[in-house]
Amino acid sequence: MLHVVVRTAGNAITAPAGWNLVLRQDSGASISTATYVKVAGTSEPASYTWSFGTGGQASGGIVSYLGVNTTTPVDASHAQYNSSTSNVDNSGVTTTTANDMLVYTVGITVATTVNVPSGFTQQWQTSSNSSTTSEMSQKLFASAGATGTIHGTHNGGANSNITMLIALKPA
Numbered sequence: 001m002l003h004v005v006v007r008t009a010g011n012a013i014t015a016p017a018g019w020n021l022v023l024r025q026d027s028g029a030s031i032s033t034a035t036y037v038k039v040a041g042t043s044e045p046a047s048y049t050w051s052f053g054t055g056g057q058a059s060g061g062i063v064s065y066l067g068v069n070t071t072t073p074v075d076a077s078h079a080q081y082n083s084s085t086s087n088v089d090n091s092g093v094t095t096t097t098a099n100d101m102l103v104y105t106v107g108i109t110v111a112t113t114v115n116v117p118s119g120f121t122q123q124w125q126t127s128s129n130s131s132t133t134s135e136m137s138q139k140l141f142a143s144a145g146a147t148g149t150i151h152g153t154h155n156g157g158a159n160s161n162i163t164m165l166i167a168l169k170p171a
Contacts, residue, residue, distance in 0.1 A: 003035045003164070004050060004060030005107035005134040012053030019048075025079035025162045031132065033079070033107035033162045039070045057128035063136055065101060069169040075100050077166040088114060088154050090163040092147035100141045100167040104150055107163075108133040112156030120152075141167065 001022075006013060009026035019036040026032045052058060076093035088106045106114050111127035120137040127133040133154070141147060150165055 001035065001037050001065065001103060001136075001166070002060060002062045003033070003105040003107070003134055003136050004058060005031055005033050005132045006052050006058040007031060007056030007131055008054060011056065014051045016048045016050065022074055022166055023077050023079045023164050025081060025164065027081055027109070027160050027162060030109040030160055031107055031162065033105070033164065035105055035164050035166060037073050039073065040064065057131045059126045059128045059132045059134040061124040061126055061134065061136060063103075063123045063138075065168060067171050068101070069171050073168050075167040075169045077164065079162060079164045082161050082163065084158045084160055086153050086156065086158060088152040088161050088163050090150045090165045092149055093165050093167050094146045095141060095144050095167045097169050098142060098144050099170045101170075102139045102141045102147065103166045103168060104137050104139070104152070105164040105166075106133070106135040106152065106154070106161060108154055108156055108159055108161040110156040110159045112154050112159070115153045115155070117150045117152040
């Protein structure tokens with residue numbers, strides 16, 4: 001799974017072959033965020049190249065998950081724009097399968113750090129020079145049903161952000 005944040009809303013994001021878009025959310029003017037999944041094969045390249053329609057700072061990362069349903073990996077997903085706040089909230093998803101892996105991603109319009117929601121484990125966090133931060137964390141969700149609101153914060157003041165919550169089905 002890959003999450004990327006790039007400056008300017010509406011910026012074209014082009015994924016390498018084999019990557020499928022799960023969610024995309026843009027702010028009014030500041031950032032574009034996107035999350036992709038790819039079922040890995042027996043032979044993967046050492047790196048992947050992503051391209052953007054216009055130049056600008058970007059940040060992102062990839063996490064590999066084992067034990068995920070390879071036919072339909074995504075059970076549920078939701079993106080949320082949070083305007084001018086240090087809260088990185090997501091109103092949640094409703095899963096249909098027990099033991100989904102909840103993947104929570106954040107994109108922020110400033111270089112800062114993210115305080116992940118309670119019970120989540122951060123997988124990575126990175127920032128561009130000055131104008132984007134991206135983060136990915138995860139938590140096993142043992143039962144099927146509504147997750148409720150997921151609440152985290154960032155340390156960059158009242159800056160707009162986008163969160164994504166994606167539930168991955170177990171194999």
